[in-house]
Amino acid sequence: MQRPGQDVVPKDDVPWWMKYAGRGLGTVGSMVAIVLGVWSCVGIVFGDINCLISGMWQMIAGAVVIMIEAPCCCLFIDFVQNISDWVEKRPYWNRAAFYCIIALPSVFLCRELQSIFGSGLIFTTGVIYGLMSLGRKASQQEMMSNADRETDATVSAPSSGMHSILVDNAAPMSFTGTPNTVLGSGV
Template identity: 75%
Template sequence: MSLAEKLGAIMQKPGQDPVAKDDVPWWMKYAGRGLGTVGSLIAIGLGLWNCVGIVLADVDVLWTLILISGMWQMLAGAFVIVIEAPCCCLFIDFVQNFSDMIEKRPYWNRAALYCSIALPAIFLCPGVSSIFGSGLIFTTGVIYGLMSLGRKATQEEMINNAERETNASVTQSSGMRSTLVDNAAPMSFTGTPATGFDSGV
C-alpha cells in the first residue's frame, strides 16, 4: 500500500466509498480540503482580529465597516470549516449531513460558493487581514474550480484528437470547395438586353 493510499484511508469520511468517482488527482483533493480547513481557521482568526480592533479605536463609519468585514470573514470561515472539516464541529448535530450533501454536489458549485462568500469581506475592508484571510477561502474556491475542469488528457490523446480534427477539417474544406466549384454557374456574356427603343416599336 502506497503512502497516498494510506493517507486516503486515514482521511476518508466514515461510510465514504473508497473508490474514486472522478478523475481528479488525489493531491488536488487534499490540497482543496487542507487549504479550506487551514485557510478557514486563519480567516476566523483574522476576522476576530478585525473585530477586536474596533475596541482599540474610535467608532466611526470606517471602523463599522471593518467590524462588519471581520464578522463576515468569521462567518465565511466557519461555513467553510463546516463543509471541509466537519470533524471540527462534532458538537453540532446537522453538520455531518450538511457536509455530505455539499460533498455530493459538483465541484463547480463549491467553487462558486467559496469565491462568492470570500469577496464581501475584501470589498468592505480592503486591509491586509481581510485580503489574506478571505484570499485563502477564495483560493480554495479556485482549487475546486480547477477540479471541476477535470483531468488533463494524456499527450497521446491530445495528439490523436489534433490529428483527427485536422483530417476532418481538410476533408470538409476540400469537399466544400469542390461542391462550390461544381455548383457554380458558367460565366458568359449574352449581349445587351433588348429594349423597346432598339426594336423600332
C-alpha cells in the same frame, strides 16, 4: 480522508493530492480567516464600521467552510455532519462557486491585508475545487490526435476550427497616402 461508509473506489477522476490540497487549505484557511476576521473587528476601535462588518463576514465564512471541510472540528453542533454529507454529494463546481462568492464581500468591504489574506485563502480553496471540477488533463496521445483532427478539419473547411478567422477574404487595412489639402492653407 475517507469517511465511514464511503465507497472505497473513488467515483471521480481527481488526483488524490488535489483532494488533500482542497480539504487541507479549506480547513487551515478557514481557521486563519476566523482569526484574521477577529483582527478586522478590532477596527471598530478606530471607528471603521466597514472593517467590523468585513471581519464578521469573514468569521462567518470561515466557520461555514470549516463546517463543510472539517466537520470533526465542530462535533458540538448537531447538524454539521448532515450539512457536510450533503455538500459531499454535490459536484465540485458548486462548492467552488460557493467558496468564491462568500470570500468576496469581506474584501470589498475592507481592503486591508487581514481581510485580503483571510478571504483569499477561502477563495483559493474555491479555485482548487474549480480545478477539481474540470477533471484530469487528457493524455498526450489524445491531445495530439485531437490537434491532427482539428488541422484536417481546417484544411477541408476553412471557416471552421480553432484557427478560423471571422472574415475569410478580408482585405488588409493599409495606408492610402497623404491628403491633397494642406491644413491651414485655405485651399
